[in-house]
Amino acid sequence: MKAAVMRAPKAPLSIEDVTISKPGPREVLVRLKAIGVCHSDVHFWDGAFPAELPVILGHESAGVVEQVGSMVSAVKPGDHVISILSPFCGTCEYCLTGHMSVCHTVNRELFQRDLTEAPRLSIGKEKVGQFLNLSSFAEQILVHENALCVVDKDMPMDRACLIGCGVITGVGSVFHSAQVEPGSTVAVLGCGGVGLAAINGAAIAGASRVIAVDLSDEKLQLAKRFGATDLVNPGKVNAIEAVKELTKGGVHYSFECVGLKQTAEQAYHMLRPRGVATIIGMIPPGVNIEIPGIELLVTEKRLQGAVMGSNRFRVDFPRLVELYKQGRLHLDDLISDRIGLDGITAAMQNLKDNKGTVARQVVVLD
Numbered sequence: 001m002k003a004a005v006m007r008a009p010k011a012p013l014s015i016e017d018v019t020i021s022k023p024g025p026r027e028v029l030v031r032l033k034a035i036g037v038c039h040s041d042v043h044f045w046d047g048a049f050p051a052e053l054p055v056i057l058g059h060e061s062a063g064v065v066e067q068v069g070s071m072v073s074a075v076k077p078g079d080h081v082i083s084i085l086s087p088f089c090g091t092c093e094y095c096l097t098g099h100m101s102v103c104h105t106v107n108r109e110l111f112q113r114d115l116t117e118a119p120r121l122s123i124g125k126e127k128v129g130q131f132l133n134l135s136s137f138a139e140q141i142l143v144h145e146n147a148l149c150v151v152d153k154d155m156p157m158d159r160a161c162l163i164g165c166g167v168i169t170g171v172g173s174v175f176h177s178a179q180v181e182p183g184s185t186v187a188v189l190g191c192g193g194v195g196l197a198a199i200n201g202a203a204i205a206g207a208s209r210v211i212a213v214d215l216s217d218e219k220l221q222l223a224k225r226f227g228a229t230d231l232v233n234p235g236k237v238n239a240i241e242a243v244k245e246l247t248k249g250g251v252h253y254s255f256e257c258v259g260l261k262q263t264a265e266q267a268y269h270m271l272r273p274r275g276v277a278t279i280i281g282m283i284p285p286g287v288n289i290e291i292p293g294i295e296l297l298v299t300e301k302r303l304q305g306a307v308m309g310s311n312r313f314r315v316d317f318p319r320l321v322e323l324y325k326q327g328r329l330h331l332d333d334l335i336s337d338r339i340g341l342d343g344i345t346a347a348m349q350n351l352k353d354n355k356g357t358v359a360r361q362v363v364v365l366d
């Protein structure tokens with residue numbers, strides 16, 4: 001099968017013939033139809049986060065099940081599926097207490113092959129790294145069955161794939177991590193794919209004010225379509241002061257979707273007492289966030305992280321598909337461009353350059 005292979009940081013991905021193994025007992029082979037290009041791919045491509053080379057990046061995908069292993073029960077050939085980078089085991093403490101999105105961070109090896117087994121991906125004798133258990137910039141993926149969720153066949157693939165990372169991360173953080181309640185006020189820092197999904201989630205949850213914060217006026221205008229009620233450009237005004245003024249003292253919930261120390265601290269400082277700041281952005285290793293310790297005590301403000309929207313994806317994905325069909329989850333507006341596998345390098349460069357309206361560029365395969 002063809003895949004876009006990364007051989008060095010920042011170098012153009014090369015389209016190469018890659019050998020993909022046959023499904024083991026709990027593995028599933030999926031023919032991909034659509035793949036979103038996510039900012040997290042860029043973080044590994046540009047070297048901010050380490051990757052085992054060569055590697056196939058990509059982790060936001062949807063496709064059709066082709067072949068299943070002997071013990072697979074969750075999916076069958078012909079099923080339409082969305083993949084996720086946070087598979088679950090179903091038996092650990094986190095899974096059994098309803099926090100299955102954390103499972104993959106402690107049980108990583110359960111979802112990969114042993115070193116003694118043939119690799120899932122290879123070129124000749126060379127092993128190719130599988131990125132986040134998926135490696136979706138490819139025509140096919142071979143994954144653990146618990147990294148997949150079946151969805152309705154009438155759900156368009158190019159929109160379905162977005163649910164698998166950006167959308168569940170944004171919407172899930174609102175619904176599950178922060179549990180935004182109707183009438184409360186929300187600020188979202190960063191209006192890329194994840195930020196727009198968080199804004200959309202806050203609107204669905206019934207927030208009375210949804211304040212979009214971004215340096216790009218174009219992205220702020222786009223945020224309105226997802227339910228933003230107020231727009232703040234920190235390049236023009238002090239974001240913390242502006243949000244406090246709009247909400248008479250600060251928001252109940254803030255979401256940091258950029259991955260910077262500065263925006264994480266802003267997310268905390270724009271809260272009202274008892275408010276909750278949720279960090280969704282990928283803050284690079286070695287970067288610390290500083291907040292005044294005494295405020296935690298005096299104001300009862302809270303700072304928390306959320307991985308993959310604290311999802312329970314087998315429950316969440318079909319619900320999000322339904323919200324899309326009802327016109328409440330605006331996946332159509334999230335797509336800024338449709339490209340081929342050979343367009344991924346340029347798409348990642350666009351994200352890195354932070355070009356105005358680039359929300360999600362989606363690879364579409366026949």
Ligand SMILES: [Zn+2]
Nearest residue numbers: 038040165166
């Ligand atoms: Zn992603």
Ligand SMILES: [Zn+2]
Nearest residue numbers: 089092095103
């Ligand atoms: Zn588990």
